[in-house]
Amino acid sequence: MENILSILIFFPVVAAVFILIFSKSGKFAMWSAFIASVIEFILTIPLMTNFDKGTAGMQFVERYYWIRSFNIDYYLGVDGISILMVFLTTLLSAIAILGSFTYIQKREKEFYVSMLVLEAAMVGVFCALDFFLFYIFWEAMLIPMYLIIGVWGGQRRIYAAVKFFLYTLAGSVFMMLAIIALYFKYGSMTGEYTFDILKISAMGAQFPVEFQIIVFLAFFFGFAIKVPMFPFHTWLPDAHVEAPTAGSVILAGVLLKMGTYGFLRFCLPITPIASIKFVPLIAILSVIAIIYGGLVAMVQEDVKKLVAYSSVSHMGFVTLGIYAFNQSGIEGGILQMFNHGIITGALFLLIGLIYERTHTRLIADYGGIAAKVPVYSTVFLIFTMASVALPSMGGFIGEFLVLVGAFKSFPTYAAVASLGVIVSAVYMLWMYQRVFFQTVNPNLHHLEDMNVREVFYMFPLLIIVFWTGLYPETFTSYMHESVKQLVEQINAVSIAMK
């Protein structure tokens, strides 16, 4: 248990190197990658069970010197906010790998190696407690994702891969400058030069306001692109649509969460004054994302694109919740991050597996398949309902908590945002109706239903979506203390400002 986080980060890398060297056939690569990702997921279970929910501090901390001349440490730890994200990452990675068995038909070895390296970097992002280390993982993620989109993607994959890469890079280089600036600012104020995130966070309120605003904007730029917030969302539909199924699952399920995770972990504690000052901006952008994303999703002809735009809308709820600065808003935001990962991941998987059979994603090419593929239709219906936030399912709890929190802080925006729930019902249900009901498209008479493997990987997602809907406390109990501490920190600053 001592080095569990390091094991979580380096095990996939070791597995990737193993596959790279020893794999002779695609089958071997595929199975060893799957086994590795399952082991990785099993390793997160003791992490979850041994986690002490009664404290807000970092747990499973590891710290070693890394680059002494800059006081950079190899410093890892998880708290109530990041542990759920680690869980989500390892779960979705295993499922995405299993979901690619038949989808990926060429250069399997390279694909699974990329997936494992990507997984390692994602876990690293959520565990890093040193700014420099965080940045390394944050950027290292780009190369495998770029290859996944570019090599195994659809028609316009090159455009999408390059756009994804450059957009994200453009956002994060400013973050790097902000990190360096924080390093020197903290050093000049305390005499200790460090990239330690916790130490810098503890000083947050004491940084000068102008400095905070500049740092906040640099961070905001990086994270807003990742979330993505309106108007930085244009890379998302391209990347999601062109990426192979596993790529879309990871993109929507985990990569988007890194943006909101960044807001929680960095913007709020390190630049609290600037965060408070920018609440109206973020709230407006979130509300625009919710409504605009939903409206654009409504007119899409491609199912995958529809789900991609729905992500913009759902992630708007997350940022709205976080910037409500109260317990229910932030907890709702985190839960929504988790749920959105599960639900959207599941939807992308479902779209991917029907695409393998029909080679089309256009809504117009479907119709009436409910009778042909009853299991598939049922599973799709469940996740559609979860996505439109039907009570008893995960999506509902998250959005409800967010709206409760938002009503306390900014009722007007919250009122507008709640319209987004209706919009999401419109586009999802309308899409469901056009794909699954109405007259049967004659081309689809031989459509096969889900096979055992496909049911097998949807199963954990089904359980979790009901679990979070019926008993969210299992998941929210992890975050109570950490969120409480964060809220207290922000409130102290906002009282001091008045």
Place this chain on the structure above:
Amino acid sequence: MIENLVSIMPELMMTIFGLILIVIDIIAGKNSKAGVGYFGIFFIIVAILASVPVGGFKIFGFGNTLVWDMYSFAFFCVFAIAYIMSTLGSVDYLREKGILKGEYYTIMFFSIVGMMFMVSATDLAVLYAGMETMAISMYILAGFEKNNLKSNEAGLKYFIIGAFSSAIFLFGLSYIYGYTGSTRYVDIAQMIQTNGLSNFNIKLGMVMMLAGLAFKISAVPFHMWAPDVYNGAPTPATGFMTVAPKAAAMGAIVRYVWIALEPAAGQWQLFFSILAVLTMTYGNLVALAQNNVKRMLAYSAISHAGYMLIGVVAVNEFGYRAIAFYTFVYAFMNIGAFTILSLMKNKGIIEDERLESFAGLGKKYPITSLAMLVFMFSLAGIPPLAGFMGKFYIFTAAIKSGVIWLAIVGVINSVIACYYYMRVTIFMYFKESEYDVEVNMKPASFIASLLAVVFVLLIGIFPSFFMDIVKYMIV
């Protein structure tokens, strides 16, 4: 007397070894000329080991006109790396083209002597002598492919423009000498200390002198020779030319700014920042439009000089360390990229180095392509590769000394640059092959690219060791 000898001991050793190399070249049979290069590698390693400065000493020699210290040693290491890597990488290429001659390695070896003098010079006359030794060797290297018109053009162009830049340098030097009555850095510093930089003539002299050096690092607007020369020279030689002379000239600039301009260093910040911004931006923007990878890397070499100049703008030891570290990293990744480029062969339909040659390479030659991918992303500055650590060091230096706007320009540039490096990977991995391309990896070039990949990863993941080396070297 002893002190004088000790202060030039490494250069002396290199010269003697160089002469021995000529003898070896005469003895060696027609088909074993690669041996000259391998002996050169052996000699240069011996020279490095023999001149490790123990305990951070500084030895001035010949009336304070040159110095052997940790800083000179750091750059000697960079030159040695460049020599070793490009020697290993060149054997196959030269044999292929039928120009495998011992002179190639001897000339490269002697050029390093000149570079060492440039970095350790604390006198403008010594600097000039070193610069010429280096430059003349480079002219020959550029034109080494005798039967290739482009190579001839490169040699001639380099020679004419190089001679021109030397003349400008000398003209500036004469102004400075006329005003101060000395060419030694300390005397110049003394003069600036007492009189300031108000005099127009001395300013003119300084600018002309620095322009002469800026020619050597191909800083914009003194870059016109670079693309054609880099493009025309034999590919492995280009790898060497983009790294070693650039490092030497950077070292010389830093030494000059460090000692001679020290009293007025702040006033030169603007001069160097303009140079840095122009160099980065121009190099990157033009590289975007290239369809020939060699030409693209030539422009990228220009832009990298711009990043290095940011370290000069910082005008503190932190920045100088950053430059030394950057050249160190740059030597590995750039020569690695050129080594792989030199192996590309397609059967005469289009130029070997065209971007289209790379199409589908990832499928046909997975290992070579992976190495190229590593070099490209390292040049683009994506972690966890060495190039990122170099950029990080440079930008940290800039922010530390308060020139944040320059750091911002720098990062925007590295995003722009990322696109053209990515284009190579796009062709390698995302496109199907169009032409019948062959990559004939022989042991020597394999070792060169392997070394480069290993060090790029090693410096990227465990930079501490290498940063410490640089840190202790520059005190």
